Amino acid sequence: MDFDFSEDQEALREAVQRWAEKGFSFERRHALAQAGGASREVYAELADLGLCGLLIPEADGGMGMGAIESMVVCEELGRGLVHAPFAAAALMSPALLAAAPQALKASLLPAMASGQKLVVPALQERASRYRLNHVSCQASRQGEGWVLDGTKTVVPAGDEADAFVVSARLGGKDVNDSAGIGLFVVQAEQATTRGYATQDGARSADLVLRATPASLVSEDGFMLIEHAMDIGIAAQCAEAVGLMDRLLAITVDYMNTRKQFGSTLASFQALRHRVADLKMQLELGRSMSYFASLKLGEPPAQRRRAISQARVQLGQSMRMVGQQCVQLHGGIACTDEYIASHYFKRLTVLELSLGDTLHHLGEVSARMQDTAGVFA
Numbered sequence: 001m002d003f004d005f006s007e008d009q010e011a012l013r014e015a016v017q018r019w020a021e022k023g024f025s026f027e028r029r030h031a032l033a034q035a036g037g038a039s040r041e042v043y044a045e046l047a048d049l050g051l052c053g054l055l056i057p058e059a060d061g062g063m064g065m066g067a068i069e070s071m072v073v074c075e076e077l078g079r080g081l082v083h084a085p086f087a088a089a090a091l092m093s094p095a096l097l098a099a100a101p102q103a104l105k106a107s108l109l110p111a112m113a114s115g116q117k118l119v120v121p122a123l124q125e126r127a128s129r130y131r132l133n134h135v136s137c138q139a140s141r142q143g144e145g146w147v148l149d150g151t152k153t154v155v156p157a158g159d160e161a162d163a164f165v166v167s168a169r170l171g172g173k174d175v176n177d178s179a180g181i182g183l184f185v186v187q188a189e190q191a192t193t194r195g196y197a198t199q200d201g202a203r204s205a206d207l208v209l210r211a212t213p214a215s216l217v218s219e220d221g222f223m224l225i226e227h228a229m230d231i232g233i234a235a236q237c238a239e240a241v242g243l244m245d246r247l248l249a250i251t252v253d254y255m256n257t258r259k260q261f262g263s264t265l266a267s268f269q270a271l272r273h274r275v276a277d278l279k280m281q282l283e284l285g286r287s288m289s290y291f292a293s294l295k296l297g298e299p300p301a302q303r304r305r306a307i308s309q310a311r312v313q314l315g316q317s318m319r320m321v322g323q324q325c326v327q328l329h330g331g332i333a334c335t336d337e338y339i340a341s342h343y344f345k346r347l348t349v350l351e352l353s354l355g356d357t358l359h360h361l362g363e364v365s366a367r368m369q370d371t372a373g374v375f376a
Contacts, residue, residue, distance in 0.1 A: 003290065005072065013072045019049060020080025026339045029083050033201025033342075040118065040160045042084040047115020052090045055231075061110035062094075070231070071238040071293040078242025081342060083202060085120060085157040087235035093119045095228035096165040096183060099218040104185060108163070121232075122152035122164040122186075122207045123225060130355040132225050133178040137209065139168035146216055148184060148209040158205025159195030163187050166209070170219055183221035184214035200349040201342065226300060230307045233354050234296055237289040237314045240350050244282045244321045247343040251275070251325040254340075271328065278321050285317035301367070308355075308363035315357030322347040 005013070023045060032039065046052055051073055056062025063069075070091055077086055093112065097105060097119075111117035128134040137150025148168050155164065164186045172180030191212050195205040218224060252275060255265040265271055292310035295303050322344045326333040333340045351357060 005068070009069060009072050012069055013076055015049060016051070016073055016076040017080070019045070020076060020082055024080055024082055026081070026342070029081055029201070029342070030337075032083055033197075037083070037197045037201050037203035038160060039084045039157060039202065042082065043086070043089065043118060043157075044115050046082075046084055046086060046090070047113075051086065052115045053113030055091055055094045056109050056113045060105065061113040063113075067231075067234065067293045067296040070235060071289065074235045074238035075242040075245075075289075078239035078346075079246045081243070081246070081339075081346060085118070085202070087232050087239070088120045088156040089118055089161075091235050092121050092228040092232045093165055095231050096121060096221075096224055097185075097217060099183075099221075099224055100185070101216075104215055104217065108185070117162045118157065118160060119163045119165060119185075120156050120158065120161045121228065122155045122158070122166045123229075124153050124155075125151065126153050130359045131176065132229060133181070133222065134176050135167050135169045135181050136175045137166065137168040139170050139182055139184060139214070142211075142213075146184060146214045147211045148186065148214045149211060150209050152207040152209075154204045155193070155207050157203055158207055159193040159203065161188055164191070164207060165217065166207070166214065167221060167225060168214070178222045181222045181225070182219045183217035183224060185217060186212055186214045198349060200346045202349075223300065226304065229354060230296060230303055233307050233311050234289070234292040236350050236354060237285070237292045237310050240314050240318050240347060241282070241286045241289045243343050243347050243350075244285060244317060247325050247340060247347070248275075248278055248282055248321060250340055250343070251278075251328050254329055265328070274324060274328065278324055281317040281320050285314050285321075288313040305364060305367040308360040308367070311355065311360040312357055312364060315351050315360065318347045318351045319357070 050063055053062030054065050054070055054073060058064040074087060097108060108117065108119060112119055125134060125136055137148060139146055139148050148166060150168065152166060166184050166186050168182055168184055170180050170182045192208040193205040195203055198204050255271065258265050288310040292307050295306035325340060326344050329340055332338050335341060
């Protein structure tokens with residue numbers, strides 16, 4: 001199998017890398033986080049690079065690219081610690097809207113590709129515990145349209161978004177039935193949002209729907225939700241690789257300059273062995289990130305298991321690299337003014353997003369069926 005990137009993919013990587021180095025310094029990110037985490041201006045700059053239309057078809061004003069290009073972009077955004085809801089808005093939302101009526105797509109996708117509209121998924125509820133089939137938000141007909149009642153939690157950039165793609169229940173036996181889940185678009189001005197800053201300096205919001213008008217995307221939305229979630233998890237894996245790569249480089253640089261007992265930290269054999277272990281975890285994470293992105297085109301059963309397999313390894317790698325790099329720095333890595341602490345916080349939030357490591361280990365176990373090994 002050829003793991004070399006094409007010239008176009010490398011050019012895309014370099015474009016994102018150059019922008020992050022010149023246009024998104026740590027000082028800028030820190031200032032945004034201290035101001036509450038608003039990221040709409042950063043998202044607009046990504047749109048100027050054409051990235052917001054990465055997965056949107058060319059006919060709808062996008063770039064029509066695929067999973068590998070998304071992985072390349074997310075890895076560089078992670079390396080630059082870029083502060084924007086890119087995966088949610090530019091990757092997951094277009095996948096959720098794939099089955100929407102043509103008129104609805106025509107009203108949203110070109111504006112999403114240009115960055116004029118920020119449309120984010122609102123799929124999580126307070127008691128869902130990462131279960132995609134747990135949907136208590138209710139959809140009901142009103143005249144020729146639909147209205148929604150319920151609350152969605154931890155909606156990325158929810159109080160900055162122009163619209164939401166919301167999961168709501170049309171039927172089914174109970175609140176955990178995979179059948180009877182529909183997808184709808186809700187305009188921001190017709191809903192209530194309660195925004196708050198997150199631990200990594202970004203923003204999320206709770207979305208409150210009370211007889212809120214909505215446009216139907218699909219009455220059979222569960223498979224669309226699963227697919228979009230897998231795209232989001234693969235993007236998280238790629239971002240985590242970029243984050244770990246840069247955090248490890250920062251740590252090694254610190255160890256080459258910080259002296260203890262008259263010698264640099266890098267000269268101590270025990271610490272060198274620890275860095276070697278972290279490098280191994282990084283490369284394990286990188287290989288599984290590639291695996292996740294390459295499996296996005298597989299049938300649902302194989303895709304879902306592969307994504308959870310990758311996420312288990314990335315969860316273990318993120319935790320080990322983040323915690324050990326903080327320890328190798330010492331107390332300075334716990335200060336808000338030092339860049340390493342922000343990489344660690346972002347890794348910690350990622351490890352708990354779209355399903356934590358234990359959740360995905362359970363998903364892998366449930367999908368092993370008659371095989372004896374996780375990677376059989």
